Amino acid sequence: MSAIELNDLSLKELKSLQARIAKAIATHEDRRRRQALEELASRARQMGFTLAELVDGAPARKRSAAPARCQSSRSRGRPVRTGPEAAVILTAIATGKPPDDLRI
Template sequence: MKDINWDALSLDELKDIQKKATKAIESFEARKRKEALAAVEAKAAEMGFSLSELTGGTKTKSTKSAPKYCHPENPAKTWTGKGRQPNWVKEALANGKTLEDLLIVK
């Protein structure tokens, strides 16, 4: 970097340099942050994980839904009716049962 005679610069020139320097610093930090994140994600993937698995991700607290269906022979196996159907539900439906047959009676 060339030597600058700071005393010879006007206030506007100094403020312009300050503004450009601040922008350059922020850009540098953003690049370094991206590089660090990419390196950490690559290392986690190399070890068979995603970064969110290791850091807890951005999970939000959710309330558990009450089970709505249960396995006809094993009441410990339940399903809320949300998300993918468990294999036991798929099997029961394939064997002619309906979801109403699997409802938990209260």
């Protein structure tokens, strides 16, 4: 590989070189990741498993639903937790309805 004299390059050439280097780095990382995955799959096969069995074996931890904060007329009786339904609550408060009347 030949040495590049960076001081002799124009700004446009430097930016082009920077983009090519960034792309080369990204593809290098992808190749390394694929190679590691292939090696892991090969090792798993040697031990009598598939890589998917080993990786997906542990169940994902599930989070419980957030507790309901208040009732909304637009939610058709369903409790309101977060999101756009909260705008209904802000509107009710702005019209003078006490926040405690909205609580479940």
